[in-house]
Amino acid sequence: MQPLTIVWFRNDLRCLDNIALCSAIDYAAAHNTAVIGLFIATPDTWAQHHMAAIKQDFIRRRVRALTTELQALNIPLLAVEGSSYQQLAHWFDGVSQRFGVTVFAQTEYELREQQRDARVQQVLEANAGQLILFDSQCLMPPGSVRTLQGDIYKVFTPFKRSWLAKLHQQGVQCFGRPKAVAQQVQALDEFAALKPGDGSSADWPVTESEILAMLRHFCQEKVASYQQQRDFPAIDGTSRLSPYLAIGAVSAAQCVARLQLEAKDSWAQEKTGAEVWLSELIWREFYKHILVAYPELIKHQPFQKETAAIAWKNNPQLFNAWCSGHTGYPIVDAAMRQLNQTGWMHNRLRMITASFLVKDLHIDWRWGERYFMSKLIDGDFAANNGGWQWAASTGTDAAPYFRIFNPVNQSEKFDPQGDFIRLYVPELCKVSGKAIHWPHKLGGVKGYPQPVVDHAEARKQTLALFAEVKKNA
Ligand SMILES: Cc1cc2nc3c(=O)[nH]c(=O)nc-3n(C[C@H](O)[C@H](O)[C@H](O)COP(=O)(O)OP(=O)(O)OC[C@H]3O[C@@H](n4cnc5c(N)ncnc54)[C@H](O)[C@@H]3O)c2cc1C
Structure with missing residues (x-):
């Protein structure tokens, strides 16, 4: 059997600005392996996490759209209907014994996800494979924004100042769309196809082009008035991109890059709509930094x-x-x-x-x-x-x-x-x-x-x- 390079999509359900996908393609070319995408639904674990039915449906719809988007890159997506994280080590064991696999994925910070990855890593290594993780949920990965003394910020405003200084220094880099892969992958049809969801998220578009159009529209038409309008629920004044950021259908880096492109320099001027919107994206990163630095929060302990x-x-x-x-x-x-x-x-x-x-x-x-x-x-x-x-x-x-x-x-x-x-x-x-x-x-x-x-x-x-x-x- 030809060895496999697998891009395991979790909460990075996109082709653009996806470092795991790009790295897997490069790795597959260098090692002469086939490359496939993988998504595993785990409804039992989702239920343990109290994940909303509408979010589950949204993920399933987005995975179907991703399948088509990956086809354009000649990468098949294997969508597996699983149950819980517990079974995954066993699943990877079976696959890696047959093919010999290297798995690329984005880091997840929560407890069960960390434990799942540690188990999968063990199993892969036992079969001469490996799990390669990329910390790409945030523009500035957790732990990378610190005080001069090297401590973690516990308060938002100085965190934001430091985060912005880093942004000015290093700018934003997004990974582009990879080139289509020249390969012929054998059928993997022994695996169950993903079940459809309940359709409850139908009001939220899921294709890449629709999502990017939403981001572009917000940055072109709405961000200028964001500061005045964002607090009024009767006005459609915010981006409504949170569902997409939550499952990684769009990345924080894509949002910031688009903002900089459309809002020119105003994102760097205090109290403009663009600057205030960027602040909200920084709040998102702040809470992820805090979560990684204080893992007791994952167990629902209070910070104070x-x-x-x-x-x-x-x-x-x-x-x-x-x-x-x-x-x-x-x-x-x-x-x-x-x-x-x-x-x-x-x-x-x-x-x-x-x-x-x-x-x-x-x-x-x-x-x-x-x-x-x-x-x-x-x-x-x-x-x-x-x-x-x-x-x-x-x-x-x-x-x-x-x-x-x-x-x-x-x-x-x-x-x-x-x-x-x-x-x-x-x-x-x-x-x-x-x-x-x-x-x-x-x-x-x-x-x-x-x-x-x-x-x-x-x-x-x-x-x-x-x-x-x-x-x-
Ligand atoms: C009690 C409470 C619970 C919340 N639960 C969630 C949640 O489960 N998921 C979630 O994405 N947001 C949550 N938020 C933050 C915020 O309410 C939503 O991100 C926002 O309403 C999403 O709408 P939008 O995409 O139009 O945001 P915009 O105003 O357009 O902001 C852009 C993006 O910045 C991020 N963001 C904005 N505000 C915050 C914030 N306060 N904290 C962290 N990130 C932020 C989101 O990713 C958002 O999409 C919560 C806030 C509160 C007070």
Whole structure:
């Protein structure tokens, strides 16, 4: 049997700017082996990770598109319907005994993924093969942005400054599209084909050309007004690229390169739309750096250790009201219904709903973290964990204990006309003007729940909860 070079696609589901793919092609040419792509679906492990059904469908659709895109490079994609990470070492053992394989892939930072790779590596090496990993999820790989003393940054702003200095120094390099490979690969049809998903992600295009068009459109048409518009959920003012970044259908480097091309120098000028958008991409990298430096976060431990002792009340009825969007707080309910109905939620609303769960309902942030993961098409461990810990004041970034969002003030500020609320809370459609932010003032609206808690009272209790752990720390 001819030896095989395998590009194992995980969360780098793209042909462009894919260092693992390019390196595999070069390696195959140098060693005279065939090169194939590989994707293994692991729905049991995805379920253990609470991966949303919509994200699973999105991945399956993207893999099908990737199959076609790889065909243009004359690289077949072997799409295997597996079950869990546990079986993979056995699977690779079988394949490497038959063919002798070298596997190229992108590093993943989470715990089970690290363990999976260690086991696969062992098995491959036992069969004279190897697993070659590339740390390409971030433009600046975790650990590469450090203080002058060589420490990891624990606060975003200095991290960003240092990250930008590196960007100025080294620029952005993206790997282009590889040339089609001259090869004839024997059929690999003994492996099961990938099952189709449930179609729930159909609103999100998945071909490379559509994804690149979205990125280009955002950078050409929208980024200039990003700073003014990004906080208003009724406006389509953000890129909506998070699902693509989460599965690596587009890379951070591609985003930054496109931004620099379209926005010219404005990305380097403070408070322009381009600069603020770049900041968001840096937040994404910050949370990945933090995750790698503090692996206890992967086990859902709080970054601020003393907050592990907070006595959350964890009332299941209140949790259900929050999940289903029936708290009596219109902006919170509209946001949760957007999440439940579409699998995506605007960033401002993620902050409002997270703050509400933790600081108004006194429910452990990990319950919210898990619920978001189970619904989001863009579910990403580092960003989700970072966002939840930020909102819960248990995370990085000198979280002041008094970071407590007032949901009604937030609603008045960021959905001033109530357009977003009306979209998702039909019970309030007939409430006119500003009353929509707090319809209970009018004595309530038929069919719409009374507020499940009093915000002012809940706020006091939150301060007391945090004061208690601070005192004992
Ligand atoms: C509680 C909470 C949970 C979150 N969970 C996730 C998650 O599971 N997956 C996820 O991708 N983002 C998460 N975020 C971050 C942010 O809300 C989304 O990335 C953003 O809403 C995606 O929309 P967009 O692509 O239009 O973003 P844009 O505003 O266009 O930003 C561009 C990209 O930057 C990144 N980004 C933006 N804001 C953040 C941020 N605060 N932290 C990290 N990366 C960011 C995303 O990759 C995003 O696509 C969470 C935020 C909070 C507060």
